[in-house]
Amino acid sequence: MSLLESTIANIPPSDAVAAAEVQRRLDGKTKPRASLGRLEEVACALGAIQATAAPRAESKAVVVMAGDHGVAEEGVSAFPQEVTAQMVANFARGGAAINVLARHVGARVVVVDMGVKAPVPGLPGVLDLRVGPGTRNLARGPAMTRAETVRALEAGIGVAAKLADEGVNVLAIGEMGIANTTAASALTAAFTGISPDEVTGRGTGIDDAAHRRKVEVVRRALAVNPVDPADPLGTLAALGGFEIAGLAGVVLGAAARRVPVVIDGFIASAAALAAARLAPRAAEALLASHRSVEVGHRAILQALGKKPLLDLDLRLGEGTGAVLALHLLEAAVRILAEMATFEAAGVTDSGR
Amino acid sequence: MSLLESTIANIPPSDAVAAAEVQRRLDGKTKPRASLGRLEEVACALGAIQATAAPRAESKAVVVMAGDHGVAEEGVSAFPQEVTAQMVANFARGGAAINVLARHVGARVVVVDMGVKAPVPGLPGVLDLRVGPGTRNLARGPAMTRAETVRALEAGIGVAAKLADEGVNVLAIGEMGIANTTAASALTAAFTGISPDEVTGRGTGIDDAAHRRKVEVVRRALAVNPVDPADPLGTLAALGGFEIAGLAGVVLGAAARRVPVVIDGFIASAAALAAARLAPRAAEALLASHRSVEVGHRAILQALGKKPLLDLDLRLGEGTGAVLALHLLEAAVRILAEMATFEAAGVTDSGR
Numbered sequence: 001m002s003l004l005e006s007t008i009a010n011i012p013p014s015d016a017v018a019a020a021e022v023q024r025r026l027d028g029k030t031k032p033r034a035s036l037g038r039l040e041e042v043a044c045a046l047g048a049i050q051a052t053a054a055p056r057a058e059s060k061a062v063v064v065m066a067g068d069h070g071v072a073e074e075g076v077s078a079f080p081q082e083v084t085a086q087m088v089a090n091f092a093r094g095g096a097a098i099n100v101l102a103r104h105v106g107a108r109v110v111v112v113d114m115g116v117k118a119p120v121p122g123l124p125g126v127l128d129l130r131v132g133p134g135t136r137n138l139a140r141g142p143a144m145t146r147a148e149t150v151r152a153l154e155a156g157i158g159v160a161a162k163l164a165d166e167g168v169n170v171l172a173i174g175e176m177g178i179a180n181t182t183a184a185s186a187l188t189a190a191f192t193g194i195s196p197d198e199v200t201g202r203g204t205g206i207d208d209a210a211h212r213r214k215v216e217v218v219r220r221a222l223a224v225n226p227v228d229p230a231d232p233l234g235t236l237a238a239l240g241g242f243e244i245a246g247l248a249g250v251v252l253g254a255a256a257r258r259v260p261v262v263i264d265g266f267i268a269s270a271a272a273l274a275a276a277r278l279a280p281r282a283a284e285a286l287l288a289s290h291r292s293v294e295v296g297h298r299a300i301l302q303a304l305g306k307k308p309l310l311d312l313d314l315r316l317g318e319g320t321g322a323v324l325a326l327h328l329l330e331a332a333v334r335i336l337a338e339m340a341t342f343e344a345a346g347v348t349d350s351g352r
Numbered sequence: 353m354s355l356l357e358s359t360i361a362n363i364p365p366s367d368a369v370a371a372a373e374v375q376r377r378l379d380g381k382t383k384p385r386a387s388l389g390r391l392e393e394v395a396c397a398l399g400a401i402q403a404t405a406a407p408r409a410e411s412k413a414v415v416v417m418a419g420d421h422g423v424a425e426e427g428v429s430a431f432p433q434e435v436t437a438q439m440v441a442n443f444a445r446g447g448a449a450i451n452v453l454a455r456h457v458g459a460r461v462v463v464v465d466m467g468v469k470a471p472v473p474g475l476p477g478v479l480d481l482r483v484g485p486g487t488r489n490l491a492r493g494p495a496m497t498r499a500e501t502v503r504a505l506e507a508g509i510g511v512a513a514k515l516a517d518e519g520v521n522v523l524a525i526g527e528m529g530i531a532n533t534t535a536a537s538a539l540t541a542a543f544t545g546i547s548p549d550e551v552t553g554r555g556t557g558i559d560d561a562a563h564r565r566k567v568e569v570v571r572r573a574l575a576v577n578p579v580d581p582a583d584p585l586g587t588l589a590a591l592g593g594f595e596i597a598g599l600a601g602v603v604l605g606a607a608a609r610r611v612p613v614v615i616d617g618f619i620a621s622a623a624a625l626a627a628a629r630l631a632p633r634a635a636e637a638l639l640a641s642h643r644s645v646e647v648g649h650r651a652i653l654q655a656l657g658k659k660p661l662l663d664l665d666l667r668l669g670e671g672t673g674a675v676l677a678l679h680l681l682e683a684a685v686r687i688l689a690e691m692a693t694f695e696a697a698g699v700t701d702s703g704r
Contacts, residue, residue: 030442031449032430032556036672037645037665078384078704086699090382095692097383103690104683204384205704293389311663312680313389320388327679328664331456338455340447347438352430352557 015051022047060107062172067243068134072179098318115242156249164257174319184270199296232277247271255285264322265292289325367403374399412459419595420486424531450670467594508601516609526671536622551648584629599623607637616674617644641677
């Protein structure tokens with residue numbers, strides 16, 4: 001059995017008994033029942049995924065995977081392709097939004113080059129798991145071969161396994177890749193059956209003409225790559241990207257190790273959806289962080305059955321929304337661990 | 353001139369030039385323009401309130417004011433009145449939700465007894481600014497005299513001034529007081545003109561019969577206390593509470609010192625609305641943290657013209673939603689202070 005197959009086979013179901021025990025513990029805390037709303041939901045979800053009534057979230061990491069996309073040659077992005085590599089260098093130096101926000105919430109940033117076109121050599125702290133110098137143009141044929149896709153997935157599984165070994169309690173996923181909203185739109189259309197114009201947005205900020213071109217590119221991608229719902233790997237290969245497949249692998253690897261994964265915006269969520277199509281049980285390990293401005297994001301969250309915690313009009317990617325949500329996960333866990341009970345505090349309980 | 357009058361007279365207008373300079377600085381950072389959405393709005397708002405292009409948010413505090421309400425005798429709450437004092441003791445010992453969440457975001461908790469009925473003696477760290485042993489029953493006449501209301505407001509002004517002197521950059525406000533959603537509902541109806549049944553919710557969790565009784569109590573309160581829109585102090589006296597007037601004072605005092613105030617749920621927001629009616633410019637210093645489950649909260653946020661940052665189905669009060677939002681304020685400030693510019697990072701700027 002390959003690493004991909006064995007990982008999928010090893011994903012456990014979530015633990016409803018642990019979740020119920022978490023809720024029972026929360027109901028004894030000095031507050032009206034359920035008055036902490038979604039924080040209580042989060043505590044229960046973490047208990048279910050980690051299979052414990054005492055979930056943990058203090059050790060946090062965000063995996064940011066970068067890759068380039070052949071489809072950039074169609075003029076679908078507001079930024080030139082070299083920005084992918086420039087931003088990886090920015091990540092390595094700690095100057096990007098994800099670095100600032102990860103420091104703020106106390107999360108490690110793990111930067112992975114999954115296949116930038118022309119990487120900046122010798123960057124400290126960037127993990128080299130390159131599958132190739134960017135994908136092929138998905139508007140003209142498959143972006144990746146099946147073998148490349150499996151390599152990217154297994155690279156992601158390896159990253160998640162290593163972080164789980166190091167004791168990381170909760171993971172966030174983010175990405176960088178000029179033109180990758182085009183790939184995410186194509187994947188969303190293929191996986192959900194929704195038409196390209198309803199799942200294709202403006203990415204980093206293209207104008208009307210470029211947006212029309214982008215919708216057309218997604219349409220062509222679906223026409224030249226006949227995708228089969230029964231073959232999620234083939235769909236991911238045809239329309240995805242190295243960083244997207246890599247993040248799908250992170251989801252699978254984390255789910256197999258009972259590590260909750262907080263998904264970020266549109267592209268990271270497309271990766272999570274691909275993982276859930278490869279292994280439906282992987283969806284149980286996911287939490288949605290925020291609702292992106294990107295129009296296709298709603299369709300993915302609905303397909304995954306996830307309600308985001310934040311709605312801050314973000315559209316940056318990199319894992320920025322996901323790390324802000326990590327802070328809420330940790331808040332939920334601390335409420336469970338640190339709040340006094342009615343009994344210990346001598347507070348009268350109304351039972352409500 | 354009284355402290356209340358001079359404080360109101362000293363509230364400065366917000367600084368639109370500083371806000372524009374904050375946005376200009378954000379536009380130079382390595383991200384598509386406006387892609388951090390509401391975090392960018394928050395950075396601009398903090399710049400406007402603090403009158404600087406380099407706003408600060410690292411020194412954070414939450415003022416939690418407690419008071420009892422005579423209207424509790426009408427059976428409007430799921431919890432007995434002694435819980436107010438019990439919870440103040442819980443705050444003092446660090447076991448309540450607000451303590452846990454404030455620790456999590458790195459905020460000081462300032463607990464103030466504004467008039468609990470029977471306080472627990474000798475609690476360490478609880479500020480004694482008691483106006484009386486709970487208010488009178490607002491369903492039978494004014495809850496407070498005008499003199500008591502001014503005392504409570506000026507106590508709050510003093511708390512804000514002291515925290516500003518100590519270098520606190522941003523404040524959150526929260527409360528505890530059995531039956532205080534009834535007072536907040538009456539204030540909301542009086543200040544917005546919306547009918548009692550549309551602004552009266554279930555507080556800590558009352559059943560249908562108690563809810564009908566509560567709506568009736570709010571109706572009676574508005575009938576026995578004829579309130580005049582031109583007399584916000586009289587309205588606050590008739591329908592408010594010691595902790596609500598105290599928090600309105602904190603808002604006025606903070607606004608006068610250019611300290612941004614993050615409001616919490618329904619009751620803290622009713623206090624903020626009272627402050628805005630006493631001094632319309634005070635509203636410019638406010639940021640809304642979350643949208644409470646309490647039905648009247650929407651009406652207040654609309655009256656204040658504020659859009660909350662979080663929507664987590666919270667209904668606990670204490671400042672719990674507000675301190676979670678403090679973490680987002682600090683995130684916005686750190687983005688502004690710490691992110692690299694396109695120029696410094698050597699990243700190509702698309703101008704979008």
